[in-house]
Amino acid sequence: MKNFWNILGSRETSNDIQPFRLGIRAAGLCCAVGYHLDAASCALRAHMDHFQESDFRTRLGEKLLVARLPEIDVWGQARLARWLKFAIMDCLQHTPELDTRTIPLIWIAPEPARNSADGTDLDWYAQVFDQTVDQLGKQFHPSSAVLPQGRAGLAQGLEHAIYLIKKGKHPYVLLAGVDSYLDAGHITHYLKAERLQVPGNSNGFIPGEAAAAVLLHKAEVNDAGVQIVGYGEAQEPGRPDGSVPSRAQGLSQAIRLALDTSAHQYSDLEFRISDQNGEAFFSREAANAITRVASSGGQKLPLLTMADCLGEIGAATGPAALAYLSELMPHHQSPGHCGLLHLANDNGLRCAVVLQYNPT
Secondary structure: OOOOOEEOOOOOOOOOOOOOOEEEEEEEEEEOOEOOHHHHHHHHHOOOOOEEEEEEEOOOOOEEEEEOOOOOOOOOHHHHHHHHHHHHHHHHOOOOOOOHHHOOEEEEOOOHHHHHHHOOOHHHHHHHHHHHHHHHOOOOOOOOEEEOOOHHHHHHHHHHHHHHHHOOOOOOEEEEEEEEOOOHHHHHHHHHOOOEOEOOEOOOEOEEEEEEEEEEEEOOOOOOEEEEEEEEEEEOOOOOOOOOOOOOHHHHHHHHHHHHHHOOOHHHOOEEEEOOOOOHHHHHHHHHHHHHHOOOOOOOOOEEEOHHHHOEOHHHHHHHHHHHHHHHOOOOOOOOOEEEEEEEOOOOEEEEEEEEEEOO
């Protein structure tokens, strides 16, 4: 598998998105509340967390809360590779008959700008990717790729999966995400920016780590199961540091695009799930976007979040949400049969996805 990967660069957001249904054949999740999806989804439904004090400290010497997996024998790229391996194994255990050599693997990864403080470059992605497949002992199709676009890179990941299924004629594409904020570089950066949840600052997030994977295929309108039926992305000028205020125009546009391609109206939505992590900037922006998009008089949707259980998991958020919803929407505790997933990056990229569940 060495050098069997590509890096998908950033591009201008596109409004020319053609309708296409993706079914979720299988899914896997590795996070602070479970090494596999079955355990993690139970914990998420019960609103359980595994926050714990860490060796990271504030300037005043107070220990930081983190959402960490318990293993402490490996860090850096090897740690990310381990979590991604577990998530992919969890996903593929449901389809042992598949030959992974025919399946492209797309990894949604942290943005290069976020890793620049650690001195990392594009080789950093290659090392994580290569270590993952080495630990798995499997080979994936040569069109496998890394997409370093962070949380809101999910739309581009779905778009590339559709391209591979339509043009490359692959029956399945494995879409994965892995990320971790548990290193000194990230902790120092976000402490200085006053964006971590510490004593005296409730307007911040709890650093976490996770990996998730979903096996996608082309779905038909009447196929049973959870389907991704629309997606959209856009750019928002606003920034979390307040240098440019947010008017939620980017997220509003992304949601409208997702609804347009899904053939659903806002009134069809029964819930929304987001990457809101405790920072007021993103909560206000999402509320403003929903107000813009909702029909006259507004319609409040029940809000699901994962950060209150998993912490901030960055680029793993989108695949983790898809994995969780693949279990939740068919469950008797389901929030509904039609929902909206929306994600936001610090750099302004916004993403929205519409999901639909067809009972058997």
